[in-house]
Amino acid sequence: MEPDMESENVSGEPPVRAEITLIVNGREHRLAVDTRASLLDVLREELGLTGTKKGCDHGQCGACTILVGGRRANGCLALAVAHDGADIVTVEGLAHGDELSPLQAAFIERDAFQCGYCTPGQLCSATAVLDEAARGWPSVVTPDVAAEPELDEPEIRERMSGNICRCGAYVNIVAAVRQAAARETAGRRPTERQAAGREAAGHGGAGQGPTEREAAR
Amino acid sequence: MRPFTYERARSADEALALHDGDTHYLGGGTNLVDLMRLGVERPARLVDVTRLPYDRIEEHGGGLLIGAAVRNSDLAADRTVRERYPVLAEAVLAGASGQIRNQATVGGNLLQRTRCSYFQNVTKPCNKRDPGSGCPAREGEHHNLAILGHTPHCVATHPSDMAVALAVLDASVRVRGGSGERGVRLDEFYRLPGDDPSRDTTLDPGDLVTGIQVPPLGMASRYRKVRERASFAFALVSVAAALDVADGKVLDCRVALGGVAHRPWRARRAEEMLRGAPATEESYLRAARAEMEAAQPLRDNGFKVPLATNLIVRTLSELAPSKPGDGS
Numbered sequence: 001m002e003p004d005m006e007s008e009n010v011s012g013e014p015p016v017r018a019e020i021t022l023i024v025n026g027r028e029h030r031l032a033v034d035t036r037a038s039l040l041d042v043l044r045e046e047l048g049l050t051g052t053k054k055g056c057d058h059g060q061c062g063a064c065t066i067l068v069g070g071r072r073a074n075g076c077l078a079l080a081v082a083h084d085g086a087d088i089v090t091v092e093g094l095a096h097g098d099e100l101s102p103l104q105a106a107f108i109e110r111d112a113f114q115c116g117y118c119t120p121g122q123l124c125s126a127t128a129v130l131d132e133a134a135r136g137w138p139s140v141v142t143p144d145v146a147a148e149p150e151l152d153e154p155e156i157r158e159r160m161s162g163n164i165c166r167c168g169a170y171v172n173i174v175a176a177v178r179q180a181a182a183r184e185t186a187g188r189r190p191t192e193r194q195a196a197g198r199e200a201a202g203h204g205g206a207g208q209g210p211t212e213r214e215a216a217r
Numbered sequence: 218m219r220p221f222t223y224e225r226a227r228s229a230d231e232a233l234a235l236h237d238g239d240t241h242y243l244g245g246g247t248n249l250v251d252l253m254r255l256g257v258e259r260p261a262r263l264v265d266v267t268r269l270p271y272d273r274i275e276e277h278g279g280g281l282l283i284g285a286a287v288r289n290s291d292l293a294a295d296r297t298v299r300e301r302y303p304v305l306a307e308a309v310l311a312g313a314s315g316q317i318r319n320q321a322t323v324g325g326n327l328l329q330r331t332r333c334s335y336f337q338n339v340t341k342p343c344n345k346r347d348p349g350s351g352c353p354a355r356e357g358e359h360h361n362l363a364i365l366g367h368t369p370h371c372v373a374t375h376p377s378d379m380a381v382a383l384a385v386l387d388a389s390v391r392v393r394g395g396s397g398e399r400g401v402r403l404d405e406f407y408r409l410p411g412d413d414p415s416r417d418t419t420l421d422p423g424d425l426v427t428g429i430q431v432p433p434l435g436m437a438s439r440y441r442k443v444r445e446r447a448s449f450a451f452a453l454v455s456v457a458a459a460l461d462v463a464d465g466k467v468l469d470c471r472v473a474l475g476g477v478a479h480r481p482w483r484a485r486r487a488e489e490m491l492r493g494a495p496a497t498e499e500s501y502l503r504a505a506r507a508e509m510e511a512a513q514p515l516r517d518n519g520f521k522v523p524l525a526t527n528l529i530v531r532t533l534s535e536l537a538p539s540k541p542g543d544g545s
């Protein structure tokens with residue numbers, strides 16, 4: 001695999017390979033990757049999972065958003081070699097068989113795309129947005145950063161700002177995320193919401209593991 | 218991209234031992250991988266420091282010790298940080314995107330490089346990337362570069378929002394080097410460019426950041442950032458401020474600016490003027506103007522002077538709104 005042609009390897013040094021294991025959408029893969037390869041390139045080129053898109057390759061557009069250990073990340077800036085053992089979900093893994101995830105269904109109901117190129121990233125990102133809000137994570141537009149946030153429109157716009165849509169389908173994307181958020185909140189009992197808030201209250205070690213949604217799968 | 222070997226350090230000692238001249242420590246990689254792809258950084262070895270045991274936020278001497286491997290998003294979500302140091306949570310949340318904050322580490326955030334477009338373009342001269350080659354930004358594209366503390370050698374700004382909050386918190390950086398562990402006050406951690414812009418900090422090669430010590434604050438605090446779009450953009454100007462007011466008078470006050478200099482800019486002059494002054498918009502404005510007297514805007518970034526002035530006034534006013542009849 002040619003990991004990246006943008007700045008070619010003028011040094012003439014041979015590529016370095018490393019063995020890693022990735023769990024992608026529940027399936028384990030053993031791979032020998034070039035140390036320079038990003039998760040994005042490995043998913044697309046080695047595993048044929050082309051749902052995840054490359055927009056900018058610089059962390060600026062979010063088209064490459066995937067879930068790593070249940071948390072959203074830009075695949076283009078993540079070195080595969082640094083993610084040995086990681087549990088990854090891509091857009092291909094969001095549905096349960098033929099049953100779309102609530103967000104996928106909401107995107108269709110609300111017509112939340114035009115060309116669709118940004119959509120896999122939007123879906124993975126929004127999946128994590130719902131989870132982060134359920135954990136009580138604030139955003140920069142949360143009026144009181146110490147309080148429990150409500151996922152209203154300004155919050156959704158801010159939290160989704162790492163995902164650019166060149167077609168400008170933002171109005172319907174926000175509507176779709178709002179709809180999925182409202183359904184999720186309605187489906188969750190108040191006690192569970194409080195528990196989620198308390199969980200976010202503890203001193204966070206990094207990578208608090210997969211979300212409940214992931215673990216339940 | 219130049220090929221490199223990858224090692225995962227299990228202890229600080231191992232990380233230090235694995236670091237030879239041609240090495241970079243790897244945090245989340247959100248800045249380093251990008252710079253390697255652009256050819257700006259060309260290490261032969263990466264030493265991954267994200268699995269070192271510095272992934273906790275702990276109580277420490279009445280304040281907090283924040284591990285270098287803590288992810289930006291976990292720092293901003295931490296209940297204690299949100300309650301006791303809102304300026305820090307707000308600053309982290311004002312930076313980058315939800316995705317990037319999940320990947321980025323505290324250590325990497327501190328040590329991210331400038332976003333000056335010439336620095337990122339290896340076909341251009343740049344004293345920071347290629348010492349002695351010149352600084353095209355001075356006469357070129359510099360509308361988002363420095364107005365304070367710059368030299369003819371470099372007019373770059375430090376891009377981190379988090380670091381501006383840490384400056385106002387009087388934080389110090391825990392560093393592991395060849396001669397053991399030391400604490401470096403944020404003031405002494407970041408450099409002004411002087412005649413050697415190649416160094417952003419006073420760290421020695423191979424020094425490992427293990428954490429950040431934040432002393433107790435005991436004042437209201439907040440972070441405000443102005444950018445060219447509503448979200449997901451670097452600061453044009455930002456302000457971190459902490460303020461303690463009693464009986465309409467400023468008891469204590471700290472202000473730091475982002476987006477204006479090669480390092481987070483502590484507005485010491487403004488702070489001095491404000492201590493003991495009436496907590497009114499007039500005082501805030503007088504102090505902000507006095508601080509900005511030192512500004513030397515470039516051809517296209519003079520707008521940052523009134524922007525910074527107004528943002529200081531606005532942020533302080535939000536922390537302690539002046540009541541009618543107060544001192545003025």
Ligand SMILES: Cc1cc2nc3c(=O)[nH]c(=O)nc-3n(C[C@H](O)[C@H](O)[C@H](O)COP(=O)(O)OP(=O)(O)OC[C@H]3O[C@@H](n4cnc5c(N)ncnc54)[C@H](O)[C@@H]3O)c2cc1C
Nearest residue numbers: 059244245246247248249312313322324325326328378426
């Ligand atoms: C599109 C985009 C937008 C962004 N917007 C903002 C913004 O608005 N505000 C903002 O503040 N930031 C912004 N950022 C920058 C982001 O915050 C940084 O990229 C991130 O914090 C770096 O952390 P990291 O762990 O990924 O560092 P890495 O990329 O892994 O490392 C950065 C540097 O730190 C060194 N390093 C890492 N850890 C250590 C350690 N423990 N000891 C010694 N050296 C170490 C590395 O060797 C490297 O030189 C943006 C980034 C992108 C890509």
Ligand code: SF4
Nearest residue numbers: 333343352371372373
């Ligand atoms: S401002 Fe600094 S970083 Fe930018 S071109 Fe000049 S020397 Fe390089």
Ligand code: FES
Nearest residue numbers: 055056057062076
């Ligand atoms: S391709 Fe990763 S953010 Fe654009």
Ligand code: FES
Nearest residue numbers: 114116165166167
């Ligand atoms: S739908 Fe075309 S880029 Fe978003």
